[in-house]
Amino acid sequence: MQQGGQCVLDLPxxxxxxxxSLGLTIETVSRQLTVLRDLxxxxxxxxxxxxxxxxxALEDRAGHLAVAx
Numbered sequence: 582m583q584q585g586g587q588c589v590l591d592l593p594x595x596x597x598x599x600x601x602s603l604g605l606t607i608e609t610v611s612r613q614l615t616v617l618r619d620l621x622x623x624x625x626x627x628x629x630x631x632x633x634x635x636x637x638a639l640e641d642r643a644g645h646l647a648v649a650x
Contacts, residue, residue: 588633595628 596614600607617623622639624632633639 588636590631590633592629592631 594602596610597607599605600610603610614623614625617639618625620638622633622635622642624634626632
């Protein structure tokens with residue numbers, strides 16, 4: 582659903598489900614969601630609502646991985 586240039590998703594998967602589906606750890610999924618929240622690219626509400634706050638910036642960032650230290 583779109584609201585004022587944002588896209589609101591009802592994501593019925595838990596972080597554990599997302600991690601299992603992608604072959605990642607739950608910690609990695611949580612950390613990446615936190616990074617996206619801190620960058621104001623997404624907002625989360627409750628356990629299942631994710632708002633894509635800046636879709637253009639997410640598209641620009643897609644596929645870019647930070648180099649591990």
